[in-house]
Amino acid sequence: MPKDEHTGTRIADQRKLAGLTQRGLAGRIPYSYSLLHQVEAGHKNASPDLVSSVARALRIDVTALTGQPYVTELQQDRLAELIRPIRESLDLYDLGADPDLRPRSVPELITAADDLCRQVRATQLNKAATALPAVIAELTTVAHRNPTRELWRSLASTYRTAHDITVKLGYFDLSSIALARMDWAAQRASDPLLAAVRQYMRALVYFREGEHTIGLRLIAAGQSLIGDADETVESLAVSGQLHLGATVIAARAQDKTTVMTHLAEARRLAGHTGEAGHVHWLSFGPTNVQLHEVSADVELRHYGKAVTDAAAVTMPNSWPLSRRAHFYVDRARAEMEIGRTESALEDLVTARKMAPQQTRYHPGARETIKGLVHKRRTTPDTLDSMAAWIGL
Template structure:
């Protein structure tokens, strides 16, 4: 059986707790979780779920990444992904420099198509390819938008900033993702595009969801609804509004507000029924399938694992569903299977997630925590779990 070293979330929680000069009992008294759970997480006997980590981070007043250890530099360097981050960071700093006299950009239609392709690459979890092509495209679009200001170019530039955010989050560079969202707002304002602005508020809300600041996340969703409400009631606007409701559903679930969860899921389902599959709108994957996926995710966040597992077993994912969403579902399913004692099924779901989206799975903190939990639940660790634990960096 593999054994955990001190480089795991529980050990980092213990270290930060000691720096704050708190005993386990004192920290547990400040959390909506038991002393027993905190003790088990710190010693690595129980996985540190995202909601648990967020709660601890709030109490200790540290970033979530301080506890999760992101970005996972050893694996990123081994996979040659870390070297792709600096060019992205530098490209985000070109926004206010105007046209580049040393650059000749491709025609506008090619640049716009390139921005769309990067969104497709991220949804297909081709993170390396997207990260490699992103800085050059940002440079070209920045030059083109300043040289010949046009709504379509500013929209495309905002889209590339959104891609920078997506890649940064998936690789664990949350400081960079915040910069990317600021740039997205800057470009969306120049495009005068309320839908883009609302998508940006949705993404900001998820940042605060991850950090455990649920009230701020809910306010950002409300702001997004206000912004998209200024647009005409087009299919695009309805899809964005629906996705805002889905974001609010998981935030409300983490905040243990069952009534709000039901309200947001109901409204999202109404909009999905009205417009059908709108996964092409801003690459949000909005539609009936995504509503069902978020309903399951909300059950997971509320720790209603039996309900979540029932939903997962009934789920029929359409073949057109983005790979990133499919992999996220498999990770949610693995967690519910582990929590309900179906360890073999949980390992299979993790293997399926790895097969579908290896880069996304390897750098997802939830995958690491579920594997940690399986290691401690297994009396005899199967070779597949040994391999998964080594691959994930445990």
């Protein structure tokens, strides 16, 4: 990126386009003029909640402030070239069966759809993004020729994978299309749990944008869909994950009462399900409740509590690398905010080792790296390397 371009400069540019002074914008967000001034000058990092607050106040998309997608880095990782085939595959949904396509067998395609979910959670984004368009095309053809619930569910799963990949890489417009396709396939599968998972993922879109009311309404809509399903471990796990989604949305809204209500309900459900990572690849269970409590602490700006709560977390060996890395990014932000810069850097290095592409394109990780650079008068070689890695 240009040497003088960062989230703070983008906030300043968008603020000026809106005809606002720094004090005028500060009056519209739950942050002080002093902090906004330091963020725009590049002396403080722009936290995700501050960015979403500014975007909401200026009525613009968060990506206008974060600079996503990070095209230079995507080109370096040879990921940018994979986006167009994914976009094209998402347009096949209503074209019926492709007469020129010779798809794999149904069992092979169902396995391929599951493998894509597994690859994303193992942070093999390049591998998953490369294979995804062909699996979508083949499943689309097979489902139109022989419309079964199992095939529609697998097709919905591939659309979810498209959403997961495009969100991680910063293509949020494409991720919204993928979620619309997921809804289309879930309706044909007549699967209320799948439809509820989609509402959960939609809610997280509004979490990113800071639209808390809509996010919580989507969570409630997902819970009502679960009411149409039998009570099973699967339905309890999906319900619990919806409560966890509500926890972080309410935390970003600084609504501590709602946070505690949803967190308590998720903890109760996790007591019934145990570790239920097999359910729709949600990783729901007692450990995920602990991790969401840490995330909520960070969003509530209770950074000391976040570090304390994080110390009590023990992640199962079976947990996906994507979820592990996300935890280390959250903890790094909290540690930076309370002055534990060395520990924060160690956690970011750990996240990078576990999930390099996910960490490189994670706005929170990038802002924390920038924050560490500004906090330290002299930067160790490791921090210099991390800063160069994100293009700083």
